[in-house]
Amino acid sequence: MTMKAQFILPPFAISRCVKNILVVEDAHRSSDFILPLFANGAPTLVFQSVKASRNGKPVGHLTLYGQLIAPSDLVIKGDFTLIAYFFYPYALRSLFDVSGAELTDEHADLHFLKAATDFSLQEKLLNAPALKDRLEEMTTFIQKLMERKAADDKKIVFATTEILKNNGLRQLTDIRQELNVSERTFQRLFELNVGISPKMYRRICQFDAAFQALHLDPKAKLSDIAYQNGFADQSHFIRVFKEFTGFTPSQYLDRLSQYIP
Template sequence: MKTQVITPHPSVAGYVSNIVVIENNNIYREAVLPLIANGYPSITFQVTDTGLLLNSQKNMDSLVLYGQNTKPIELFTCGYVVIIAYFLYPHMLKALFGIDAKELTNISIDLNFFESARSISLKEQLLNAITLDKRLQLMNGYILKLAERYKPGINNTIAFATRTIQKNKGLVSLTHVQEELFVTERTLQRMFELHVGVSPKTFSRICQFHSALQQLSQNQFTEMTDVAFENGYADQSHLIRSFKEFTNYTPLEYLKSASEFPQ
């Protein structure tokens, strides 16, 4: 499996945090690639040999918008696989798509549901494109089209709030964030539900979990208790409960599961 993390083109860097591309043409059995909560909604293009999937109900749309997810989402793959995921900044759903972010929490929608993608046959263009560069150009063009349509739709207050929470790996006081923005607790709650899709507290917990997940995935630890304490968990049991909530696995079970994905 070949995985690339691509820096977004400057033209879309204000909307897209990062781009992840996964390619594999050696999966001879069905495999499940989980999408785990990381605080970012995404536009994901996927090509796989759906005809090889054992359960037809697992056939997936090839171009999907994912909102914030607090539960793992399973991508079923088999045979030739290409996945291009554009991870949007947390506050971008409302700005780019003009809908309340809460409506998309733990939900995925075929992008053809939106006239903005359907009118330019984006899915068909991506499926017909031969090279990765061409597909990235198409995705970039679509992002810019959305940005132009809803400009100026970015809420700077919620952008600051999400940036502050992410920078502090979810461990910043929400009262401090409210004071910095001169807003009440209820106002901050409403803004997060409208623009991000989850409460400020839940978003903070996702950021905290994601920080721990990155440390584990990069094998930057000796003891599990070190990961717990370095990421603000009270103890190892607290870390394990968080992992089970967001992945359905304990940390060690998750690492074992991830290592079994075909290479």
């Protein structure tokens, strides 16, 4: 069994909308491959060369995921290639014309999106001879969406960028005051464009920063990770980690060998 996983920086042409790209290639697999889907603040376009299932429901070759809060697993059978484009949170509405709330904790088969069928994206990806060709097709498709997309709401771009770059530690009241909007307007802005409340998005960014720190150094003290990422204490961090993954950090690390690096 051979598995290769790599993160790729997006081409400059789509970098305003795409944060990063994950590629997983797996051959000679005798058992199902289980990819954990955890909250990371990024709506995601996923292509996989074979069909899969999530929460017992079938998942097609080309799928758009909204904001994830509850943990779930993507189960893939047989040899496969998986390509995931992680978007900035505001791109869901401007690129795909989907209200953020419609896709929270949900996924949609992109094969039914008119822009994707007009471009024959699924057929092109399934018939592409090599990974390089698949990446080119997905990037070209996103460029086409960017050319015809509605203008991003500058307020939501500013708010989500501030929260993300500060790993969820920037005070929401400060951001709201800078934007000069009421709390109700701020809430609606997030629910429409991102699909979750500003508070939940902030919590997810804080969790994801700590989650990445644990990945970078699995031997690090949990208390250090907790304090560096703004948690009240170690038990607060463990509680939040379990909420978003279903595991304690130590349980997750025990299972990490089956997961993607």
